[in-house]
Amino acid sequence: MFWAVHCLDHPDAANRRAAARAEHSARLARLRDTGTGPRVLLYGPLLGPDGETQVGSLFLVEAGHLAAVEDFVDQDPFSTGDVWGVVDIRAFTPSGNSVVTLPVTPETPEPRRPPTPI
Numbered sequence: 001m002f003w004a005v006h007c008l009d010h011p012d013a014a015n016r017r018a019a020a021r022a023e024h025s026a027r028l029a030r031l032r033d034t035g036t037g038p039r040v041l042l043y044g045p046l047l048g049p050d051g052e053t054q055v056g057s058l059f060l061v062e063a064g065h066l067a068a069v070e071d072f073v074d075q076d077p078f079s080t081g082d083v084w085g086v087v088d089i090r091a092f093t094p095s096g097n098s099v100v101t102l103p104v105t106p107e108t109p110e111p112r113r114p115p116t117p118i
Helices: 014-034 066-074
Strands: 002-009 039-047 054-062 084-092
Touching: 002 039, 002 066, 014 039, 054 084, 066 084
Parallel strands: none
Antiparallel strands: 002 054, 002 084, 039 054
8 A cells, every 4th residue: 555644844843854864864775775664665855935945755655554654754763853743644546647657566456547448
């Protein structure tokens, strides 16, 4: 199952974000390299109106259940370091019309695709 994780920083979190960034990035690389925990398919910072100031984070995660995603978020240095003020986790189903197709694994159902023309 896919999950969208939308995190917004506390308004005063810029210094805490900077202090935790290396540990946050290292953890994501470690999860990718070891294949442990939820599979993080896509992630990056959310930017403010100036297009430069980081104001949050966005993840697209594959996990079998919500609790695994909640644990993933709770253990992140941006969470333990009080960077994120609001975190919203939602189940996500990609459209078959999307430009990007997500890989199917045993934990995810086959994505819905439009019928193939005959």
